[in-house]
Amino acid sequence: MSEPIAVVGAGLIGRAWSMVFARAGRSVRLYDAQPEALAGATQAIRQSLQDLQRAGLVDDPEAILARIEIEPDLALAVGEAAYVQECGPENLEVKQEIYTRLEAETAPDTILASSTSGIAASRFTGHLTHPQRCLVAHPVNPPYLVPVVEVVPAPNTSPDAVERTLALMSEVGQVPVLVKRELPGFVLNRLQGALLNEALRLFRDGYVSAEDLDKTVKHGLGLRWSFMGPFETIDLNAPAGVTDYARRYGPLYADVDAQRDGASPWQAETLAALEAERRTALPLEGLAERQAWRDRQLMALGAYSKLQDERDA
Known part of the structure; x- marks a missing residue:
């Protein structure tokens, strides 16, 4: 799978997914229906990559950032993609609308994966002509620091789509977990x-x-x-x-x-x-600072794990 990866949704999860794919050397096209979300995406991603560099987890933030293209046109963002990571709102009707548009703009074998935290794929893809290429790829926030990804097929998801998604997640450094069938909340x-x-x-x-x-x-x-x-x-x-x-x-x-x-x-x-x-x-005004502390702790843990993996290799 060498075609560009498309990420639909430039919020916190969408930006994080873009970093995951670009960090692994893949070209990414990042789309959002809201222009203001795209306007701040590049700088937000740059800041996160610089934090990762300080933790010793990436070497060249600008090289990674250069692989992420901001694309305000959905057709251009997803048209050539072999894999689309949807990161839209956690709303059933909105997801149904998004997947209707994604099916219209992608090839029939393009994998359409959702970052949803708990909505089964069958609930927002059953109306499609090609639902067999749809599934859930649920990350833990933020996925560039916490690597596990739950891959959850719908009853009519093809084995090929599942295997390709598992392979891609491993390729980009995530830890895929196959949830064998749909259930509320996943695992x-x-x-x-x-x-x-x-x-x-x-x-x-x-x-x-x-x-x-x-x-x-x-x-x-x-x-x-x-x-x-x-x-x-x-x-x-x-x-x-x-x-x-x-x-x-x-x-x-x-x-x-x-x-x-x-x-x-x-x-x-x-x-x-x-x-x-x-x-x-923790007073409310201190939440953001403590959230940043949490991410630094995760980065330190990631750096330690990376060192241990290198020693064990």
């Missing part, structure tokens, strides 16, 4: 949601403060999960592996699961209390 957000639901219950019921809950993940679970997943974790946490772990601790987890009430933990009173604790720890 990553369902896992994240399970932890958030339990965290909110523990906070709501007065077992732990917001700060101490975050400490538990940051200095406990998160340390292990930064380099191995939950299944490998339990496999390594018992002398004889997974089955041994299940024998030792399975009853405890089953009992804990049975104790959970069916009430949603996302209630206004709980969220107001959580908001109050978080704003005490």
